[in-house]
Amino acid sequence: MFGSDVFAFFAFLFPFVEGLAILAAIHAVMKARTSQGAIAWAVSLVTFPWVVLPLYAIFGRSRFNGYVLLRTSKDREVRRRVQNLRKMAWESGSVRTDLRRSQKALVNMSDLPLLGCNKSELLIDGENTFSAIFSAIRNAREYLLIQFFIVKADDLGARFRDLLLAKAEEGVRIFFLYDEIGSHSLPRRYLAQLRSAGIEVTAFHTTKGRANRFQLNFRNHRKIVVADGEVAFVGGHNVGDEYVSRHSKFGTWRDTHVKLEGPVVNAVQFTFLEDWFWAKGKIPELDWDFKNTCNWDEEHLLVSSGPADPMDTCGLMFAQIINDARERVWIASPYFVPDPRVVGALKLAALRGVDVSILIPEQADHLILYLASFAYYQEILPAGIKIYRYNRGFLHQKVFLVDSACAAVGTANLDNRSFHLNFELMLLNYSPRFIADVEKMLLRDFSGSRRAVLEDYTTRSFPFRLAVRSSALLSPVL
Numbered sequence: 001m002f003g004s005d006v007f008a009f010f011a012f013l014f015p016f017v018e019g020l021a022i023l024a025a026i027h028a029v030m031k032a033r034t035s036q037g038a039i040a041w042a043v044s045l046v047t048f049p050w051v052v053l054p055l056y057a058i059f060g061r062s063r064f065n066g067y068v069l070l071r072t073s074k075d076r077e078v079r080r081r082v083q084n085l086r087k088m089a090w091e092s093g094s095v096r097t098d099l100r101r102s103q104k105a106l107v108n109m110s111d112l113p114l115l116g117c118n119k120s121e122l123l124i125d126g127e128n129t130f131s132a133i134f135s136a137i138r139n140a141r142e143y144l145l146i147q148f149f150i151v152k153a154d155d156l157g158a159r160f161r162d163l164l165l166a167k168a169e170e171g172v173r174i175f176f177l178y179d180e181i182g183s184h185s186l187p188r189r190y191l192a193q194l195r196s197a198g199i200e201v202t203a204f205h206t207t208k209g210r211a212n213r214f215q216l217n218f219r220n221h222r223k224i225v226v227a228d229g230e231v232a233f234v235g236g237h238n239v240g241d242e243y244v245s246r247h248s249k250f251g252t253w254r255d256t257h258v259k260l261e262g263p264v265v266n267a268v269q270f271t272f273l274e275d276w277f278w279a280k281g282k283i284p285e286l287d288w289d290f291k292n293t294c295n296w297d298e299e300h301l302l303v304s305s306g307p308a309d310p311m312d313t314c315g316l317m318f319a320q321i322i323n324d325a326r327e328r329v330w331i332a333s334p335y336f337v338p339d340p341r342v343v344g345a346l347k348l349a350a351l352r353g354v355d356v357s358i359l360i361p362e363q364a365d366h367l368i369l370y371l372a373s374f375a376y377y378q379e380i381l382p383a384g385i386k387i388y389r390y391n392r393g394f395l396h397q398k399v400f401l402v403d404s405a406c407a408a409v410g411t412a413n414l415d416n417r418s419f420h421l422n423f424e425l426m427l428l429n430y431s432p433r434f435i436a437d438v439e440k441m442l443l444r445d446f447s448g449s450r451r452a453v454l455e456d457y458t459t460r461s462f463p464f465r466l467a468v469r470s471s472a473l474l475s476p477v478l
Helices: 002-031 035-047 049-059 065-072 077-092 101-110 126-139 155-169 188-196 264-280 313-324 340-351 367-374 377-383 416-421 432-447 462-477
Strands: 115-124 143-148 173-178 200-203 224-227 231-235 256-261 298-305 328-332 355-361 386-390 399-402 406-410 422-429 449-451
Touching: 002 035, 035 049, 101 298, 101 313, 115 126, 115 264, 115 432, 126 155, 126 224, 126 231, 126 256, 143 155, 143 264, 155 173, 155 188, 173 264, 188 200, 200 264, 224 264, 231 264, 231 406, 256 264, 256 406, 256 422, 264 298, 264 422, 298 313, 313 328, 313 340, 313 399, 313 416, 313 422, 328 432, 340 355, 340 377, 355 432, 367 462, 377 386, 399 432, 406 432, 416 422, 422 432, 432 449
Parallel strands: 143 173, 173 200, 328 355, 355 386
Antiparallel strands: 115 256, 115 298, 143 224, 224 231, 231 256, 298 422, 328 399, 386 449, 399 406, 406 422
């Protein structure tokens, strides 16, 4: 009797699981943002339902629906604040209206205006970056807005915590936001120390809400520090010893940040404000008035992107800047796993004579993404695209340079996760001085790199090439 009951149970369970997998495959076909992702999920679900069905429940969603609802709820206080900030920006004369065609597209997709009257400083590597950030924190008088993807309780993390505790004791209000997945190893004691000092601390909470409980595929990858609404920092660094080249298996950690002053700081605050409102459901009671200090002449555009956007803002941004290039487009990224849209734009740029140079690491911190990058060699190298492998440590910066017209620093990688799944932030700078500084920096990086050749892939062993092709198949769902 017992044996027949077990047989009947499994006779019911197997077709039930297969039926759920088929329904999930239909959902993937209807909802996936890319055809490659839809095919990868659908085939995997139907073929290996017992393994892939739980993975799809966790990683299969491509839209952050809770955040979408926040943005589309017009009666939300955050939207009223943003509309007020936009109005004050227009009245201040900081908004630039005489836009080039490429700028119009970027402004429309970013939902933020091109702002003048700014000043920026390029911060190369961790010691320079955290020296500037810590100085701004020490000088803060009223409030600090802080957001990082990864925060660690190591030596740098301890210095960071102690500085925040000291500022809280001085009466400075501090709002600290971290990504719950990126900072999964951050001890509760670390957070408890901050909270006990009166610092408001919260995770971004991609899993907030019953429908999002198993939603682990989205990340808030932004790195933001704002002091008193007067100075802001954005870029590639997180809080951890490896970001200042300490205790890292890669040795030197190559990264880039940027310090900002002027009206663009208000745009950075808006991005933080929206993320904080999602996490906490309320707006910090601070002076959110527009800071109109037109003391400088740089024009900046902040492109904030994520899985709540109605369009694939990050991927479209890369496609736009590549299509706009006439002489050169240089891109530095720790990962090179672009979608077909961006690959096509890169090839067309190279074919029309543009210097297309991609700078990626020689070393791997993420094996699958490292292997997947080799899968593009046969497609793009014959078109004239140049790939350089940085070999003076690990390259983590997210930077691009287009002609002598625009340079950008931020958090977005050249991969599917940044295009579709992460909340990212890129600062586009149209200042000739800043562009020249980025050019000088990238030329130095290229000099510390090895130019890749097709034989780096074609002459490797069959197991390596099989691993490359297998990793490339997984790239749409990573």
